[in-house]
Amino acid sequence: MSEAILARETNRRQLQQIISGLSDGVMLVEVDQTIIWANEAALLMHGVEEISELGANGEAYRDKFSLRYRNNHPLDVDQYPISRVAAGEVFSDVLIEVSKIGEEEERSWVHRVRSMVLEDSTGTPESLVLILADATEWAGAEQRFEKTFNANPAPAVICRLSDLRFIKVNQGFLEMTGHSRESVIGRSVYEVDVLENAERKDLAIERLNQGATIPQMQAELKLPEGGTKLVIVAGQPLDMNEEDCMLFSFTDLEPRRKAETALRxxxxxxxxxxxxxxxxxxxxxxxRQQIVEANEAFVSTLGYTPQELIGRTVAELGFIEDGAVMDGLFNVLETTGRVDGLDLKVRKKGSESLDCVLAADTVTIQDNACYLFVLMDITERKRSELELVEAIETVMQDASWFSQTLIEKLANAKRVNTRQLPSASFTDLTARERDVLSLICEGLADKEIAARLNLALNTIRNHVATVYSKLDVHSRAEAIVWARERNLFANQGKGKR
Structure with a gap:
């Protein structure tokens, strides 16, 4: 063995000893793609225990392991890291997904790969090195984030801080704005302006350039089909693929704006x-029953100026004459929320009184519960009714000649338009008093009633007085109205003329 070869082998063994205990995986490859060595970390990242299980060379390695990019696109033969380093290429941060071919239980790892070419003193490649970092857990976390981001109904986009271009957009943002994914990805935050008309836009841009948190603020997003959408936008810095990014999240305020517009x-x-x-x-x-508004009709009818009304309470104004009626009115409103057809006396400014029918209901004005009072002046109607009653009572002083039909018509004409009946009951009358009331309703005078019942005239007059007292009426006409309102003696005297 020549000294050069011996020196090279010595250097290689020393290199192997240095890197064998590293947590990163290391593979040594010859120029002809022969795999000559791998440390334990590299074996674990392929799910094998022996170097032979990696394959003798690049071709055998490709038969045993399938490599894909993170977008699930398979690597071509010349794109495999072994092929690239054997061609003398130096690269870094290549992310690939590795899985064993033919395994029943499919397992995969994510490698972050970089290469080194070690040359001898003459510049000839001496050792080719692949350094593998296990990015499986990182990729799993990124995949979970990706699924969560896409499934989150809250609209969101992510931009790279290096060039302020969007790299991710979820379905919520697309549905909210009407954008397509292609019209967002790759465009800048100024082309798809997520800070359009933001209430503190200068602060938002400053924080964006600093890569700092952008506080919540209102903004109006321009929609691709025209118009805008009111939103709350906030920005949160995050790291993706070791790149500084900004996550923009949104709350759609358009439903609230429409509701506020409709309310206004x-x-x-x-x-x-x-x-x-x-x-x-x-x-x-x-x-507090404090007056907040009165219309022109109220002001002119009661004679007050708006300044004399607004801010005062109903009790202070005193336009409801009877304090007990006023207290009862507010008690009913507090319990049921509304009052229909309440007869009451209303005092104008000064001493003049009006007969009115009041209707009241509960309304909400600017989030405050209020009572709405509507008054109908029936003073003239009351006066006409009283005049009619007086006329009826005058002619009924001798009503023996009235037909039953005419008596009923006169009684109906005298009926007062009120929803609250007196508290007296027909059962409060004795049997004799009921007979007397029945004959009064037939239109008989006292003498005729005395003759019909075979009683003295004074006795009949006493019974009539007692009936008036119990029914709280003051005349024959009112007694007839009282009975007709309760449908008493409805079939009595039919056919009498």
Whole structure:
């Protein structure tokens, strides 16, 4: 053996001793692609125990192991690391997925490969070295991140900080914006501007250039079909494939903006209807009964100025004459949220009173619970009814000549439009008092009732007075109305003329 060959073998053994204990895998290859040595770490990264299981040379290695790039594209023969280093190529950070061919249980490893060409003093390649780093766990974590990123419904994109170009986009972002994957990947953050009209855009760009966290802020993304979408955007730096990147995540605010627009439009319509309605209308807070709005009809009907109304409570204003009725009104509103057709007296500014029917409901204005009061002035109607009652009572002082049909029509005409009936009950009357009420409803005078019941006239008058007292009425007409409202004696006297 020549001294040159001996020196080379000595150097190779020394090299093998140095690298045999390294955690990185090391393979020594001849120029003719013969595999001459591999350390234990390299064997473990291929799932074998002996160097012979790697194959004697590059061709045998290709028969035993399938190599693919990370995009799942298989390597051609001349792209295998053994072929490339044998051709004298020096490369680094080549990521490949390695799996054994023909195994029932498919296993794979991810290698990060770089090459070295050791030359002798004359510049002739002496040793070809492949250095393998096990990136299997890293690749698994990246794969899990990839799946999580793509499956996450929250819209997100990732850009490289070195050139500010997008390298990943998930389905959530594509669905939110209408972009296609091809129209995002490879373009810069200024072409697909994720910070469009951001409220603190200068700060966001500064943090982006620093590779620092970008706080949440509102922005408007331009959509490919035109228009914009209101979002909240935030940026988080992260490392991908040992490259500094920025993860942009988004929250779609468009549904909230549409809801706010609809609410604003609804409140504007309510405000217009409130002001233009000719019926007196008032709004007060539910908690303190403090007046917050009154329309022109309310102001003109009650004689107050808006300044005299706004900010005061309903109790302070005192336009509801009866304090007990007012307390009952608010108790019902607090319990049921609404009141329909309540008869009450309303005091105008000064001393004049109005007969009104009130309807009230609960409304929400700018997130505050309020009560809406609507008043209908029935003073003239009440006056007409009273005048009609007086006329009825005048003619009914001698009603013996009235037909039953006419009595019913007069009673119906006298009925007061109210939803709350007196508390008296028909069962409060004695049997004799019921008979007297029945004959009153037939239109008989006291003398005729006395004759019909064979009782003295004074006795009948006493019974009539007791009936009035128990029913809380004051005349024959009111007694007839009371009975008709309760459908009493409906079939009595049919056919009488």
């Amino acid at each position: 439009q609804s409140e504007e319509r309510f405000a217009k209807a409130f002001k233009l309605t000719p019926v007196p209308t008032l709004v007060c807070t539910a908690d």
